Amino acid sequence: MTGLRALAFLGVALALSSSSRAAPPPSPDRMAWEVFAQMVAPAGMPGAKAVAFETWASDADLYSATPRWPSRGSKLLTRSLAAVAEDRAVHALAAPGCLPRDGAAGNFPPGACIGEEVQHNRPVFDYILANGLYSKAGLVKAFAGGKPIDFPGDAVVVKADWVLVSDILRWQPATYKTADAVRRAYYTNRATLNGRSGEYALAGLSVQSKQARDWVWSTFEQRSNPGRCDVIGCHDDFGAAAADVAPRPAANTDYGPCAKTPALRALLASRGSDPVWDNYCLKGTQVRFVTPTGQPTLLANSVIERMNKGVAVQQTSCITCHAYASFDRAGLPNFAALQPPPKNGVPQPPPTGAVQAALLQGYKQNDFLWGVIAAAP
Numbered sequence: 001m002t003g004l005r006a007l008a009f010l011g012v013a014l015a016l017s018s019s020s021r022a023a024p025p026p027s028p029d030r031m032a033w034e035v036f037a038q039m040v041a042p043a044g045m046p047g048a049k050a051v052a053f054e055t056w057a058s059d060a061d062l063y064s065a066t067p068r069w070p071s072r073g074s075k076l077l078t079r080s081l082a083a084v085a086e087d088r089a090v091h092a093l094a095a096p097g098c099l100p101r102d103g104a105a106g107n108f109p110p111g112a113c114i115g116e117e118v119q120h121n122r123p124v125f126d127y128i129l130a131n132g133l134y135s136k137a138g139l140v141k142a143f144a145g146g147k148p149i150d151f152p153g154d155a156v157v158v159k160a161d162w163v164l165v166s167d168i169l170r171w172q173p174a175t176y177k178t179a180d181a182v183r184r185a186y187y188t189n190r191a192t193l194n195g196r197s198g199e200y201a202l203a204g205l206s207v208q209s210k211q212a213r214d215w216v217w218s219t220f221e222q223r224s225n226p227g228r229c230d231v232i233g234c235h236d237d238f239g240a241a242a243a244d245v246a247p248r249p250a251a252n253t254d255y256g257p258c259a260k261t262p263a264l265r266a267l268l269a270s271r272g273s274d275p276v277w278d279n280y281c282l283k284g285t286q287v288r289f290v291t292p293t294g295q296p297t298l299l300a301n302s303v304i305e306r307m308n309k310g311v312a313v314q315q316t317s318c319i320t321c322h323a324y325a326s327f328d329r330a331g332l333p334n335f336a337a338l339q340p341p342p343k344n345g346v347p348q349p350p351p352t353g354a355v356q357a358a359l360l361q362g363y364k365q366n367d368f369l370w371g372v373i374a375a376a377p
Contacts, residue, residue, distance in 0.1 A: 028285040030238035032218035033264055035156055035209045036282075040187070041271040043072070049189055050076055051274075053158045056119040063374035067134050069125055081115025081162055081193040081200070102310040106226045106302060107252050112167035114308045115193035115200060118371070121156040133366070135376040139331035142364065149367040155210040157369065161303050162191065162200035175224050175254065185279050186222055204303040205280070206318065208368065215368050217286040217318040219301040223279045226252040227302050231313040236282040239264035258282075286319050289354050296320070296353030315349035323355045325370040326363035333372045334363045 043050040054076065061070050108114075120128075132138025133149070142149065163171065168182045176182050179199075186201035193200070205220040221228045228234065230252070234245040241259040248255075258281035260268075268277060286299040300306060300316035309316075324337035337359040340348035351359070366372050 027238060028216050028218075028287050029236050029282060031209070031211050031216050032207065032282055032285045033239045033267060035207060035211075035216075035218070036205075036220065036280075037267050037271045037273065039156070039158060039205075039207070040268075040273050040277050042274070045072055045076075048076055051187070053119050053121075053160070054079075054189065056121050056158070057125045058120075059118050059371065059374045062120055062125055062128060063134050063371060063376050065135070065376050067125070067129055069122065076189070079117075079189075079191045081117050081191050102307055105252070105306045107171070108307060109167060109170040112163065112170060113193055114203070114303065115162045115191065116304075116308060117160050117162075117191075119158045119160065120371075121154075123152045124155045124157055124369075127151050127155065128371070133372075133375075136331035139327045139372060139375055140329065143327065143329045143331070149365065151210050151367050151369070153210050157208050157371075159206040159304060160202060161204045161301075161308055162193075163203050163303075164193075164196075165199045165201050168201050172224060172226070172254075184276070185224065187274070187276050187280075204301045206301055206304050208318070208322065212287055214287065214289075214319060214323070217299055217322075219283045219299055219304070219318070220280050221283050221301060221303065223257050223281050224254050225302050226254060227306070228255045228281065228283065230302065232284070232298050232300070234258070234281065235284045239282055286317070289317070289319055289323070298352065311350060315352065317350075317352040319368075320352050320355065321350060322368040322370060323365070324351070324359060325366045325368055325372060326360055327366060327372045327375075328363050331372075331375060333370070334360070337363075 039053040040051045043052050043055050045055070055070065055072055057067075057069055060080070061068060128134050131149070132141055165179050165182045165188060168186065169176055169179065176185065182188070182201055186203070188199050188201045190197065191200050201222075203222055203225060207218045207220070208215045209218075229245045230247050233247045234255070235243060236258070237243045239261055241261055245255060257279075260278060283301065284299050286297055288297050290296055296317055297319070298314060298316060299318045300311070300313040302313070305311050305316045306313055321338065324334055326334040326337070328334070338350050340351065342348060
């Protein structure tokens with residue numbers, strides 16, 4: 001057993017005793033970085049710039065009438081980013097064109113776009129294919145079958161948000177003066193968004209890895225994202241020299257570099273990672289719905305959730321949102337769970353904290369994957 005599969009199962013073995021598989025794993029920040037190192041390792045494609053997660057299956061590859069694992073060459077040649085984020089579909093949010101729902105949150109320039117992709121590693125692809133979970137017909141069958149949906153321990157799903165290099169220059173003019181400066185600080189690659197092909201810079205990554213029953217949730221940001229540690233701060237007890245960074249009173253400031261520990265540098269070097277990944281910071285991980293005192297745990301990316309989804313950081317819990325990923329006997333997703341009814345005419349935020357069983361009545365959980373929204377007819 002090698003690679004990501006070995007790391008994942010090692011994490012599970014260390015984290016989960018036979019008496020309590022639900023117990024959170026030790027050092028989830030380290031586990032998050034181990035998965036990150038696998039994801040951003042060079043893909044080994046001669047003549048092409050690519051890291052591992054870019055060669056995985058996208059929503060379009062997976063949720064179709066004939067799912068196919070992408071060939072390594074054609075994958076990058078035909079790469080497209082979504083103009084409307086998966087989270088917008090989940091929350092039924094309307095958005096004008098490809099503009100962020102709340103660009104003001106990060107001082108995003110007018111007219112700039114954020115493109116998003118969701119990538120699934122091979123264990124996720126194989127499990128969905130084997131169980132027919134890529135189509136509504138398959139979901140109907142799975143609902144009737146009664147067997148729980150339970151992805152393997154080496155499953156990983158990545159959500160990546162990208163911004164045109166030219167828009168980075170408009171977004172952060174005081175930090176980056178040239179396209180070459182952006183390329184030195186951001187991982188970049190070519191893609192198409194809304195018919196516009198160009199060079200895009202990776203601004204944020206949200207990762208779920210099945211290293212525990214309720215998955216390990218982690219979010220990474222490029223170091224200079226304005227407001228990277230706003231509201232809930234940043235925490236990394238494995239990879240960051242300063243484990244805790246407190247939020248600042250002023251919003252959308254540059255929190256500066258997240259200096260790395262020798263242990264993380266060694267881990268990334270062992271995978272042959274490009275030095276550009278030193279500019280990416282773990283904002284935090286999440287393995288519980290609530291704290292020991294019963295307060296909801298929170299985790300949000302300043303680009304993915306705050307800007308592209310338009311949900312405030314203090315109202316975002318990755319683990320809770322995805323716990324409601326479910327479908328009914330007709331194969332239709334459980335949008336209602338994420339759309340609380342207004343109170344006194346005031347819209348309510350998405351749920352955080354412990355899962356409310358009543359919101360899952362009549363639905364079958366999809367083991368924390370909201371891909372059901374993209375299921376083929």
